[in-house]
Amino acid sequence: MPKIKKPRIPVRIDMTPMVDVAFLLLTFFMLTTQFRPPEEVQIALPSSHSAFKLPESDVMHIEIAKDGRIFLGFDSPLLTGKIFGEQNRLRAAVEVTTKDLPDMLIHARIANPKLRTVVKGDKDADYGVAEDVMDILQRTNITRFNLVTDMKKD
């Protein structure tokens, strides 16, 4: 006994609101994403359980590379240009020597007294270099600084 065939109603869902939301999210993520600035050296961070967050602005970072080289960088290109000259304005960090570092730190602190110091050391860097850097910081009266670490997973 054949049933009476109901005429199939074609289901058409209006996709417009979904696409609207998708575009909204897309623009949001596109605008908020900040790509990591190109780094001068690759640094493998040590890990710790500390939960302090890196401050967002007014950061001066001292990087200690694996081979013991020291880099100094600022988050604002303006200050980078002021300290290292205009040609280095857009670089993330510039290599410095332990001899120049104290003067640069002092100049930077004069230019922006709100500057916060962050030490970013490679986990396989020699402790001696880190000790020198900390000694310099202490001598230039930067007694409060942060060490950048990764979150330890356990």
Added chain:
Amino acid sequence: MAGADAGAAPRGHDKKKKKKKKMRRLGVRIDMTPMVDVAFLLLTFFMLTTSMSRPQTMEINLPPKQDGKDVHVEVAESNLLTLRIKEDGSIYWNIAHDDPKKVEFKELRKLMMQNNQANPKLITLVKIDRKGKYHMMVDIMDELNLANVTRFSLAPMEDADQKILQKVSG
């Protein structure tokens, strides 16, 4: 007038033509599917690459130097626990002038907690070999923080310390 006429003539001509052919306006429907596909692709890309979390940091306060000299703090020897870390990362600890004893990194937290409970006035001195690695310092400081040891200081390892360590490890 003539210009107006000349302008009007072709219009009338057009009208006639339109009437003749009767072009029907096609409903323009653009297929949006590829665009939406791309939009979603980008959306997922940005969602996955965005890192909302900023890196962790560890805050450190150093004692200020006065006139370029270390400030000397008198500490009773019995209240001083020294941690010495050798180049290879092995840890030796002692209180006052005891012989340094080796301790595994895993045991360090427990040891520090016990010692600090036994003597709340204990001050920890961390001496790391210059040839050691940076992560040793971070690890040790992390362990000390976890053991609630807030009063510790870093000191350079001197020859005397090296000699003590050599004597112990043979």
